[in-house]
Amino acid sequence: MAIEAVYFDGETARDNRVVVSLEASGLQFSGEDVPAQAWNLSGLTAVDPPHMGHALRLSHDGHAGARLSIRNDAFTQQLLIAAPHLKGGFHPKRALRLFLWIGGGLTILAALIYLTLNFAPQRLAVLLPDAWSKRVGEQMEASLVQNAKVCQTPDGEKAIAAMLANLADGSPDMPPLRVRVYDIPIMNAFALPGGFIVLTRGLMREASDPGEVAGVLAHEVGHVAHHHPEAQMIRIAGMQVLISVATGTSGGNNASSLAGLAAILKSTRDAEREADAYAVSMLSSARVDPMALKHFFEKILKEEGESSSSAFSNLGTLFSTHPVTTERIEQIKPLPAGVMLRPALSEEQWKDLKEICG
Ligand SMILES: [Zn+2]
Numbered sequence: 033m034a035i036e037a038v039y040f041d042g043e044t045a046r047d048n049r050v051v052v053s054l055e056a057s058g059l060q061f062s063g064e065d066v067p068a069q070a071w072n073l074s075g076l077t078a079v080d081p082p083h084m085g086h087a088l089r090l091s092h093d094g095h096a097g098a099r100l101s102i103r104n105d106a107f108t109q110q111l112l113i114a115a116p117h118l119k120g121g122f123h124p125k126r127a128l129r130l131f132l133w134i135g136g137g138l139t140i141l142a143a144l145i146y147l148t149l150n151f152a153p154q155r156l157a158v159l160l161p162d163a164w165s166k167r168v169g170e171q172m173e174a175s176l177v178q179n180a181k182v183c184q185t186p187d188g189e190k191a192i193a194a195m196l197a198n199l200a201d202g203s204p205d206m207p208p209l210r211v212r213v214y215d216i217p218i219m220n221a222f223a224l225p226g227g228f229i230v231l232t233r234g235l236m237r238e239a240s241d242p243g244e245v246a247g248v249l250a251h252e253v254g255h256v257a258h259h260h261p262e263a264q265m266i267r268i269a270g271m272q273v274l275i276s277v278a279t280g281t282s283g284g285n286n287a288s289s290l291a292g293l294a295a296i297l298k299s300t301r302d303a304e305r306e307a308d309a310y311a312v313s314m315l316s317s318a319r320v321d322p323m324a325l326k327h328f329f330e331k332i333l334k335e336e337g338e339s340s341s342s343a344f345s346n347l348g349t350l351f352s353t354h355p356v357t358t359e360r361i362e363q364i365k366p367l368p369a370g371v372m373l374r375p376a377l378s379e380e381q382w383k384d385l386k387e388i389c390g
Contacts, residue, residue, distance in 0.1 A: 042097025073115040157262035164311040169226030183213040188388030202317025223255035247325025248377035254310025326364040
């Protein structure tokens with residue numbers, strides 16, 4: 033079957049009448065001003081999806097810019113049988129191109145996320161709306177403490193408020209906080225997005241001086257002030273996206289799983305250093321002896337360095353969420369001689385705090 037068609041060479045504006053035939057090797061055509069050509073079938077692309085009653089415009093991989101316009105439904109039908117890829121749908125070459133395009137996009141996205149995670153979580157964390165951080169923090173707290181009850185006695189709560197007020201002395205920029213003690217046997221303390229700080233019964237048990245609790249609390253306030261929990265949350269959420277991109281999975285609800293939450297508690301080395309520096313400066317301004325925190329760290333290092341078994345494995349211990357190192361301990365120096373130290377709590381308040389969990 034040979035039919036008449038129109039050929040544009042892609043270089044001149046002129047249309048050329050050609051005679052086209054469909055051969056096993058492909059389309060062959062020639063015309064008055066067009067030397068004989070053969071376009072193999074696999075190189076053909078339909079410029080628009082084929083529609084009966086309309087001209088079928090074809091291009092060819094080997095002839096950039098050239099077009100062959102066929103207006104003959106019977107011929108078009110035969111051609112579509114011989115070269116079904118012209119109907120659209122799956123086309124290996126086009127699919128590969130699309131795949132590379134999407135792959136390229138994802139690679140760029142992954143690279144952007146990677147850069148963001150490495151350089152900006154802390155800066156991004158500052159931009160999170162407070163109401164949002166608070167909601168997230170509150171939900172995280174509920175998930176992490178599981179069914180542990182809040183330790184609440186009127187006198188115990190007054191003691192916490194008094195300790196915070198003492199710490200705020202000389203640090204007027206202390207961020208808004210909500211501090212709670214939970215009936216959890218393991219010794220830990222952590223800060224969550226939105227200014228939520230959790231202390232445990234285990235911590236109260238281990239502390240032998242109000243200055244030790246005040247030091248740990250000041251350290252957690254340091255995490256809050258530096259937006260470390262929010263930054264860590266951004267880092268982990270970003271990692272989830274990276275993993276999803278890399279593995280092609282949706283990532284599921286890992287971010288909301290306990291393992292994901294526990295990972296948010298883990299501080300980076302830099303964050304620990306910043307929180308310690310904040311704590312030491314806060315304690316100094318409040319004239320509470322920072323050596324109590326130093327002694328407490330030494331105690332933890334000695335005890336937890338030996339065993340790390342835990343009942344609340346999703347929380348980990350103070351040692352695992354705020355790794356205590358000799359380097360951290362060495363950074364804590366006594367206040368200059370002559371500074372009038374004062375206790376973080378009165379003896380009576382300290383007794384009330386110790387007994388907050390009954
Ligand atoms: Zn810490």
